[in-house]
Amino acid sequence: MRRLLPEPGPTDPAAELAGYRPYESPREDRPFVAVNMITTLDGRAAIGGRSKDLGKGTDTDLLLALRTRFDAVLIGAGTLRAERYGRIVRDPQARARRERIGLAHDPLAVIVSGKLDLPLDAPLFTCGGGRILIFTNHQGPRPETATSLRMVTMEGKIRQADVLRHLRQERGIRALLCEGGPHLFGQLAAENLVDELFLTITPTLAGGEAPRIIEGSLEAPLGLELLSLAEAEGELFARYRLPGPA
Numbered sequence: 612m613r614r615l616l617p618e619p620g621p622t623d624p625a626a627e628l629a630g631y632r633p634y635e636s637p638r639e640d641r642p643f644v645a646v647n648m649i650t651t652l653d654g655r656a657a658i659g660g661r662s663k664d665l666g667k668g669t670d671t672d673l674l675l676a677l678r679t680r681f682d683a684v685l686i687g688a689g690t691l692r693a694e695r696y697g698r699i700v701r702d703p704q705a706r707a708r709r710e711r712i713g714l715a716h717d718p719l720a721v722i723v724s725g726k727l728d729l730p731l732d733a734p735l736f737t738c739g740g741g742r743i744l745i746f747t748n749h750q751g752p753r754p755e756t757a758t759s760l761r762m763v764t765m766e767g768k769i770r771q772a773d774v775l776r777h778l779r780q781e782r783g784i785r786a787l788l789c790e791g792g793p794h795l796f797g798q799l800a801a802e803n804l805v806d807e808l809f810l811t812i813t814p815t816l817a818g819g820e821a822p823r824i825i826e827g828s829l830e831a832p833l834g835l836e837l838l839s840l841a842e843a844e845g846e847l848f849a850r851y852r853l854p855g856p857a
């Protein structure tokens with residue numbers, strides 16, 4: 612991996628994130644929020660209904676390194692169904708590294724779902740490690756899972772600002788990494804709730820029907836500021852800052 616911007620030179624995901632401390636910058640009413648996504652050159656966010664195979668090894672390494680820097684990881688139910696998650700930080704050494712920088716052993720896995728039609732046989736729910744918090748407006752029982760699971764049932768439409776306020780004020784979450792998907796990112800961006808975007812641009816043309824990294828409308832286009840850019844095996848790893856509320 613080589614850094615192209617701001618200072619060119621050899622690097623790797625761990626070095627890129629060595630001084631990255633998003634948990635030091637929470638707002639009063641929400642955590643610091645970063646989104647991590649991958650796109651093909653023709654703007655597709657999935658191939659064959661999944662994003663897992665879009666990126667190469669460095670993309671995965673960057674994602675795993677990011678997960679060691681946040682209090683919680685936010686996942687939309689569509690992404691959970693498509694990607695079938697396991698424990699968010701599987702490597703015990705990575706969990707120990709989290710503790711050394713003052714984070715909880717496991718990040719809180721936060722899921723937003725209206726229907727509560729979740730893949731309860733996925734390792735995230737069956738492995739028994741880590742913690743899960745589901746936000747829903749479905750009036751149903753809490754799923755029985757081996758992994759510790761809590762549920763927040765909201766009245767009416769779920770606004771992401773309310774989810775983030777709850778995470779900050781009721782659960783003490785200071786930094787949140789959103790791993791998509793496109794509908795969830797669209798809502799967060801529309802409500803001006805995102806601080807940074809980590810975007811992998813993979814040198815692939817996918818064609819066909821697939822979502823883009825944002826689905827849903829924005830009131831106006833958002834202009835992002837490029838903070839850093841790295842490259843490995845033809846993939847570009849960009850980090851952008853989003854504009855704050857107008």
Ligand SMILES: NC(=O)c1ccc[n+]([C@@H]2O[C@H](COP(=O)([O-])OP(=O)(O)OC[C@H]3O[C@@H](n4cnc5c(N)ncnc54)[C@H](OP(=O)(O)O)[C@@H]3O)[C@@H](O)[C@H]2O)c1
Pocket residue numbers: 647648649650655656657660661662663686687688689690691693694723724725726727728748768769770771790791792793794795796798822824826
């Ligand atoms: N390229 C990438 O970086 C990337 C990242 C992630 C995912 N993806 C791909 O994106 C696709 C999935 O897209 P998606 O847009 O469906 O994913 P998504 O944003 O993860 O999930 C959408 C679902 O989340 C729940 N949800 C979101 N906002 C809600 C709200 N305000 N209230 C209630 N429920 C809410 C709903 O779940 P219910 O249906 O349960 O009500 C909704 O159907 C997959 O193909 C996946 O592989 C790509």
